[in-house]
Structure formats: C-alpha cells, structure tokens
Amino acid sequence: MSGHPDQWPLWEVFVRSKNGLAHKHSGSLHAPDAEMALKNARDVYTRRSEGVSIWVVPSSAIVASSPDEKEPLFAPSDDKVYRHPTFYEIPDEVGHM
C-alpha cells in the first residue's frame, strides 16, 4: 500500500446512482477496514442523494493497464471503424436506436 506508514489503506468507491444503472467509479478514500470504508463512502460520496448502492474495493486490488502499453492496447482499434455498427440500413419502423 502506498503512502505514509501511518496512513490507512486506500479504497476505490463505486456508486450506483439508481437501480438498473451500473456502479460508477466516484473516487477514493482512506479507511482502516472495509466496513469503515463503506461508512466513509456514504458520508463522502452520497450525502447529496447520489446513490442507492455502494461498492468499495481495496485500491491495491485494482489491476490497471500501463500508460506505456497504450499503443499496443488501444491504437489498433483506431482504424477499424467497421467495428462500430454504423453500416446498417435501419428500417423506419425500428425508430430510434
């Protein structure tokens, strides 16, 4: 865990704003354990009615892609526009998609 040795572990907070939507990353916070992290998340990220459900995940459990790998990971899809489903004629009856 990074940071000062006296510092509590860092947690990533994900909040679902309403039922049916996915949890979205809201930010991070420090807490001594998972239960406290949930309570802190409630106070820090949902005090203006932003959510109906909270996930907290130890930041150390997040595996992130490296900026160095940006080219091999993401560049190849830049010139493959055919992967977007925009080449179909949509019948009028279907309406807005």
Place this chain on the structure above:
Amino acid sequence: MKWDTCDPKAAYVLHLADDALILGQRLSEWCGHGPILEQDIALTNISLDLIGLARQYYQYAAELIGEGCTENDLAYFRDSRAFKNHLLVEQPNGHWGDTLARQFYFDTFHFFQLEALSNSTDERLGQIARKAIKECAYHAQYSAEWIIRLGDGTEESHAKVKASLAHFERFAGEFFVPSDVDAQAADKGWGPSVDALMPAWLEKVNSILTLAKVPAFNASTVARTGGKAGIHSEYHGYILAEMQSLARAYPDASW
C-alpha cells in the same frame, strides 16, 4: 426570562431540541480538526443531522410558545439556565476516543428515545422522530463501530477508550433519571418513561462493549444530574458564548 416556558409540552420539546443543538455544536468543533479527512466529514455530517433535528424541534416549540417566538430566539436568546440538555452532551470533545465514547452513549439512548417518540401521542413529535430515527440509526452504528475498533485495537487505543467510557458513565446515568418534564411527557404519552429505556440501552451498550473487549457499563455508578433542570457544568456557558455571540451582536442579521 423571556421564552422560559411553563407549557409542559413546549418544555419537553425544548429539552429534546437542546440535546440535539448542544451536541451538534460540540461536534462542529471537530470541523477541520478531524484526524483524517474522511472522519472529519463523518462527524460534521452527524453534527449537521443533529442541528437539523434541533431546528425541527425548535420550530415546533416556537409554535407552541406563540407570541411571535422563533427558532432563532430559542437557540440564540436563551441563557444557560433555560437549556435543558443532558450534562453528557455539553462535555468537552477531549480526544477522539472521548468524543466517540460520549457519542456512543448518546446515540444509543437517542435511538431508543426516538423509537419511543415515533409512537408519540403527539402527531408532530411522531413525524419528527420517524424521520430522525433513520439518521440516528446510522450515527449509532458509526459510533459503535468506532468503540469496537478502539477497544479491540492497539494497546494504547484500548487503554484510552476504556478510560473515556468509564469517565462518561456518570453522565450517561442522567438519561434514565426522569425530570418533572420527562414525567409529565410520559404521563401524556408524548414521550417514553426514560427509566424504562434503561434495560434495552444497557443490553445494547454492553453487547458492543463486549465486542470492544472493554468492561461492561457499571450501572451502579451514581448519576450526575442537573442538566435537565438547567443546572449545567461550567462548559455550558462557553458553548453558548461561542454559539450565541454573533446572533446577539447582530440581532436580526441575515445571510
């Protein structure tokens, strides 16, 4: 003294309001001084919940008193003797363990008090309590979690919180000693008989203290009383001085 009411219902509502306001004011002293940002926000949130609750009670009391009385008159223009809060809530914040020990005793009492008030024969008090109990349930969880972590924490946190819990025992006892106003309220069904709340309170408190690996609450501790009669500790005047000075220097000031 102006706004010192003889109406028993108004007096009871004021007692409820004063607890919420004085503890809210006490907790607000932590704003910007919490040991860590997240806990600073947590305590400030609880403080705001309590001040919000105090406002609802004061607005109701002001209506009962009439004569143009407002919530601001009751919060800012009454003197110490007119405040009927428990001695516990005016005690200084001390260190983190002190603040959480005080909060833990109060929140647990407050929960059972609000639970009873939810069934008040007074419709307005019932409404206020049914709304507040959701906030209070969170406060009680939060302070209990802290007591468990501090008690079952390091050697230092255990020793400190054990001393804090023991220190506030004498003040927690006042919850369960009925004042004349309490007795009147229980008689009319506005609020609970406070002495009847003790068994449930004690059971809950001791269940948490067991998890925290600290001694059980010593129920034979002699209660310090007086707060509910307006006889306060020396700290009360300082709280009012800070809280009321602005409103008294600039009466009728607005944002």
